Amino acid sequence: MAGPVQSIERAAAILRLLARGSGRLSLGEVATSLGLAKGTAHGILRTLQSVDFVEQDRATGKYQLGAALLHLGTSYLDINELRSRSINWADALAARSGEAVRLGVPLEGKVLIVHHVFRPDDTFQTLDVGSLLPLHASALGKVLLAYGATPLEPLMETEQESYTRHTLVSPQQLNRALGEVREAGWAAAIQEMMMGEADIAAPIRGQGGLVVGAVGISGAMDRLCDSKGRPQASLVGLTRDAARAISRDLGAARW
Numbered sequence: 001m002a003g004p005v006q007s008i009e010r011a012a013a014i015l016r017l018l019a020r021g022s023g024r025l026s027l028g029e030v031a032t033s034l035g036l037a038k039g040t041a042h043g044i045l046r047t048l049q050s051v052d053f054v055e056q057d058r059a060t061g062k063y064q065l066g067a068a069l070l071h072l073g074t075s076y077l078d079i080n081e082l083r084s085r086s087i088n089w090a091d092a093l094a095a096r097s098g099e100a101v102r103l104g105v106p107l108e109g110k111v112l113i114v115h116h117v118f119r120p121d122d123t124f125q126t127l128d129v130g131s132l133l134p135l136h137a138s139a140l141g142k143v144l145l146a147y148g149a150t151p152l153e154p155l156m157e158t159e160q161e162s163y164t165r166h167t168l169v170s171p172q173q174l175n176r177a178l179g180e181v182r183e184a185g186w187a188a189a190i191q192e193m194m195m196g197e198a199d200i201a202a203p204i205r206g207q208g209g210l211v212v213g214a215v216g217i218s219g220a221m222d223r224l225c226d227s228k229g230r231p232q233a234s235l236v237g238l239t240r241d242a243a244r245a246i247s248r249d250l251g252a253a254r255w
Contacts, residue, residue, distance in 0.1 A: 010036065011044050015053065015065065024062040079105060082204070082213050083115045085249040090117045090215065093242040097235055099217040099224065101242075102128060104140035104201075106150035111141045111214075119219060136160045136174055137167050139187040139201035140214040145174075146181035147203050147211035166191045186240055187214075188231045191221060198224040200231050202243035205252035212250070215243050 013034050018025060025033070031041040045063055048054035052068035086103050094101045094117040103115035110132040118125045135141030136155055144150045156171045168174045181187040186202045201216030217224070217239055226232055 007044065010034070010040070011048060014041070014044055014048065018054065018063060018065050024057065024060070024064045026060075026062050030063065078212075079114055082206075082246075082250070086115055086204070086215065086246045089242045089245045089249075090115060093215070093217065093238060094118070094120055097217050097238050099219040099235070100125065101215065101217055102140065102199075103204075103213060103215050104133065104138075104144070105213045106135075106144050107132065109135065109150070109154060111135060111138055111144060114213075134161065134163075134193070136169075137163050137189060137193040139189040139199040139216050139218075142178060142181050142187035142189065143201045143203045143214035143216075144211065146178040146187065149203075149211045149213070152178070163193045164191055164195050168192065186236055187216075188236075190225060190229060190231070196221050198231070200224060200236055200239050202240045203247075204243050204250070205247040207251040207253075209252055215239065215246060 014030060017030060017033055027038060027042055027045065030036070030045065031038045034041065045054055045056075049056060049063075049066070052066040054063050055066040056063050082105065083103065090101045090103060098120060100119040101115075101117040102113050104111040104113055106112070111134070113128045113131050113133065116128040118127075133141060135145050135150065137160075145152050145155070155174060159169045159171070160167070160174070162169045168177055186200065188198065188200050190198045197218065198221040199216050199218035201214045203211040204213040204215055206212040217235060221229070224231060224235055
């Protein structure tokens with residue numbers, strides 16, 4: 001197994017140093033505090049500055065944390081707040097529906113699972129936190145696309161990957177399905193990613209009413225759907241109720 005990369009360790013140490021105290025340090029102060037040669041410290045600072053993780057004050061020449069790094073920190077806190085506000089409601093949704101519950105947010109053209117509650121039975125299950133789902137073949141993804149939480153344009157330029165014969169691969173199919181999601185206020189994906197599996201999701205709104213994520217249940221099609229293959233109305237209702245409750249906790253005035 002490869003060992004740690006020294007330059008990355010040093011860059012992390014510089015960022016931690018700038019995050020403490022006044023947050024404004026000269027090159028000499030950085031080098032002395034970390035026991036680095038000035039040339040080494042300067043090279044790392046210049047690299048961090050080139051990606052906006054560090055900024056240099058023109059008047060004093062001192063360094064501080066950059067806007068890009070602060071934005072990453074804010075995004076992390078936003079996701080953590082979404083997850084923390086959702087935990088109790090997700091647990092309740094799993095208990096009431098008898099199915100697994102997942103919370104998703106957009107990430108680089110995918111759905112990132114940030115919270116996952118197991119189905120409340122004794123079957124073997126794998127934790128999905130950190131996994132990525134396709135936008136076009138999941139109910140969570142359709143919600144994020146339908147309400148503008150992630151750009152739709154890239155998916156309209158070409159056909160998408162087909163996972164089963166039910167996957168919506170053409171831009172026309174997907175666009176029509178997203179219109180139905182907006183009209184209904186919830187989304188479903190029936191055997192679109194895996195045969196015999198289905199999922200239902202509803203939008204989570206933050207302050208200002210913007211959709212910031214989605215919550216949904218997933219499981220076997222014969223449990224989530226009726227005899228005609230349509231999502232059970234009771235499960236749709238439970239999912240939407242959970243989404244509204246989380247939205248209220250996030251400060252949404254409407255949902």
